[in-house]
Amino acid sequence: MPEVTADVRIRPLDELDLSGIVRIDEKITGIYRPDIWEQRVMFYTRRDPGASQVAEVAGNVVGFMLGDCRAGEFGLEEPSGWIERFGIDPDHRGKDLGRKLFDAACAHFRAEGAKSVRTLVDTNDTAVTGFLKAIGFGDSPLTALERQL
Ligand SMILES: CC(C)(COP(=O)(O)OP(=O)(O)OC[C@H]1O[C@@H](n2cnc3c(N)ncnc32)[C@H](O)[C@@H]1OP(=O)(O)O)[C@@H](O)C(=O)NCCC(=O)NCCS
Numbered sequence: 001m002p003e004v005t006a007d008v009r010i011r012p013l014d015e016l017d018l019s020g021i022v023r024i025d026e027k028i029t030g031i032y033r034p035d036i037w038e039q040r041v042m043f044y045t046r047r048d049p050g051a052s053q054v055a056e057v058a059g060n061v062v063g064f065m066l067g068d069c070r071a072g073e074f075g076l077e078e079p080s081g082w083i084e085r086f087g088i089d090p091d092h093r094g095k096d097l098g099r100k101l102f103d104a105a106c107a108h109f110r111a112e113g114a115k116s117v118r119t120l121v122d123t124n125d126t127a128v129t130g131f132l133k134a135i136g137f138g139d140s141p142l143t144a145l146e147r148q149l
Helices: 015-029 034-047 097-111 126-134
Strands: 003-005 008-012 053-057 060-070 080-088
Touching (some): 008 097, 015 034, 015 080, 080 097
Antiparallel strands (some): 003 008
16 A cells, blocks of 8 residues: 655556656766666566655655565575665655655565565765665675676
8 A cells, every 4th residue: 555644655666657767866966867767667667566666745756766576696595675776856855755665665575575675885875875774774794796807
């Protein structure tokens, strides 16, 4: 059941949300990239419908959180939620929308049997790291590694 508070609505992502997400991304990054977001929105709506969420205020999409529930990756057999991309319109921050999107995604992950939710973060990004800590993320025994090719 979608959550409705005043004129805020949290609901699952659908393909018609593409233009709203492109606009939010452009406001955050200054880059207009509809093709990239079209691929991502199609990917997430097909891979795990109901996991990814959007926030509407007065009928306009002002925030999104994309993710899915997966099992069997990295030797992890149990299902786990993954939060992969999110953004809140700068004009609508600080109103708990990020937390509400996360709570809705977690409700979906729990219903799919997940006992944990994971993400990756650039620890140089103190804003995103601060948000993730505030909504309850802590250090994981899994560590991201990389090398140059
Ligand atoms: C990070 C972001 C999602 C926060 O959204 P928001 O709706 O303003 O966050 P909320 O109002 O739900 O805040 C939830 C909690 O996070 C904390 N928080 C939010 N932004 C924070 C920040 N920049 N630094 C530290 N803590 C922060 C809040 O204080 C709140 O904590 P509290 O409940 O203990 O008071 C938003 O600022 C954003 O979209 N940033 C850009 C994200 C980005 O770069 N995305 C691209 C990568 S996919």
